[in-house]
Every structure is written in C-alpha cells, then in structure tokens.
C-alpha cells in the first residue's frame with residue numbers, strides 16, 4: 083500500500099480582501115488528510131469520514147473532484163486501477179482546505195502508485211483542476227498550501243512562500259463554530275457592500291493590506307507574539323464588512339478572555355472556523371472550557387513541508 087499525506091490550512095490575514103486584489107497570508111497546519119492506495123480491478127475511493135466518494139464499477143462520483151483528478155492522472159499515461167482509503171483530521175466544509183488536502187494527498191499517492199514522479203508542481207496543478215470542480219473559481223491557495231506547506235503570501239493569483247520559523251511555545255488553536263455557510267453567498271454580500279459603500283470601505287481594505295505587511299515584518303523578525311494583536315485588528319475589519327456572526331464573536335471573546343494573544347475568524351466567516359494564537363502554557367484552561375461547551379477544536383502548529391509520503 084502506498085500512502086501520502088497533505089496538510090490543512092488557515093487564512094491568517096486577508097480573507098475577502100483578496101477578492102479585490104489585496105494581499106492574503108495563509109499557513110498550512112499540522113493536521114492532515116491521508117490517502118492510501120492499493121491495487122484493485124476498478125477505481126474506488128472511500129473516505130473514513132464521508133463514505134464512498136468514487137466507485138467506477140457502480141458509476142458513482144463521476145462528476146466529482148476525485149473523478150477530475152483521476153482523469154488528469156490517466157492523461158499522464160497511468161492506466162493502473164486502484165482502491166484508495168482516505169482519513170482526515172481536518173475540519174470539513176469549514177475553510178480549512180479539507181477538499182484540497184484530500185486531492186493533494188490522493189494525487190501524490192496515485193502518482194507514486196503508478197511509478198510517476200510526484201513533483202510538487204505537478205501535484206498542485208492536478209489538485210487545482212480537482213478544486214475547480216468543487217469551488218467554481220478557487221483562488222488556488224488551498225492546493226498550494228496543501229502541496230508546499232509553510233506560509234504563503236498571495237495576491238491576484240500569485241503565490242510566494244515565506245520563510246517561517248515557528249517557535250515551539252506558540253500554538254494555533256482552531257475552533258469549529260459548527261455553523262455551515264455558503265462561501266459564494268458571503269463573498270457576494272461583501273462585494274455588494276463594497277460597491278454600495280466604496281468611499282468608506284476602501285480605507286478598510288487598505289488597512290487590511292497594511293495588516294498583512296505588518297504581520298510579514300513581525301514574522302520575519304521572529305516576533306510571533308505581536309501577531310495576536312494584529313489578528314484582533316483583522317477581526318475588527320472582518321466585522322466591519324459584515325462577515326462575523328454572533329456565535330463567532332462569542333467564541334472569539336471566550337478565547338480572548340481565556341489567554342489568547344489574539345483571535346479572529348478565518349475564511350469566509352459567518353460560521354466556519356475561528357482561529358487564535360496561544361502560548362502553549364496557557365492552553366489548559368481554554369481546552370477544558372471548550373470541552374465543557376461541546377466545541378470541537380484543534381491544537382496545531384504550522385506544517386513546514388507540505389505533501390509527503392508516509
């Protein structure tokens with residue numbers, strides 16, 4: 083059996099503002115989708131979390147991202163049939179790039195299974211084709227982070243890897259609000275608001291850009307602690323463009339009141355995930371509160387390597 087894994091991700095700064103060409107900063111986290119591939123008579127893909135995703139024999143899943151990536155790999159000359167198992171600890175449908183991580187891990191494993199070179203550029207390209215089936219116009223940040231790992235600065239379709247050294251004593255706590263939302267609807271609402279209130283909001287977008295620059299300078303100088311304050315300011319801007327929600331705010335204030343250096347929503351907002359920065363020694367209080375509240379959470383650090391064999 084051939085197995086690969088790929089990391090999930092969060093957007094640290096810039097969500098929504100990137101849609102208008104302003105910069106964003108995303109980071110891969112050490113929570114993974116794993117894909118294992120073995121010989122079979124026909125192509126079959128099953129996920130521990132989601133059940134059967136693709137079954138060529140029964141004609142199931144023929145219009146999905148999985149089918150798209152199988153077709154791409156077939157186009158490279160790989161005709162071997164396989165059975166694949168996927169197991170992922172990334173929150174699903176929450177803005178953590180779970181579908182991209184699955185596509186990247188599966189592509190990497192199938193390419194290896196076929197004896198093809200799983201170069202990162204090729205894996206990311208194939209996974210991007212698969213992402214297009216799910217998200218009509220994906221930015222490409224999810225497959226890029228799942229493939230290359232680390233921290234990525236992106237703007238208008240350009241991606242730049244940022245050198246990152248992450249001190250052991252800081253962690254990122256991701257909380258799942260449990261509220262599902264439609265990214266397309268939220269993005270459209272924000273664009274409509276921007277059109278109606280451009281005079282006021284343009285400066286908010288400029289502030290978001292400044293935040294990314296400031297965050298980069300803090301990261302480059304190893305000052306992780308200051309990111310917390312910048313995350314709180316970013317949350318203020320996201321609130322202003324109306325992508326927060328009552329439950330998001332409750333969780334954000336719970337985190338801030340329990341030792342977070344900063345907390346904000348991440349991704350489309352109005353639900354999905356809330357992210358926060360903690361000193362490791364301050365985690366025990368908040369985790370027992372989250373457990374009492376029945377909130378699902380992940381304690382993570384950046385993944386610096388991206389897709390790899392396991």
Ligand code: MEV
Pocket residue numbers: 096097098099100101177220221265269349350
């Ligand atoms: C969604 O994860 C991130 C948004 O900025 C949309 C996008 O960049 O395509 C809200």
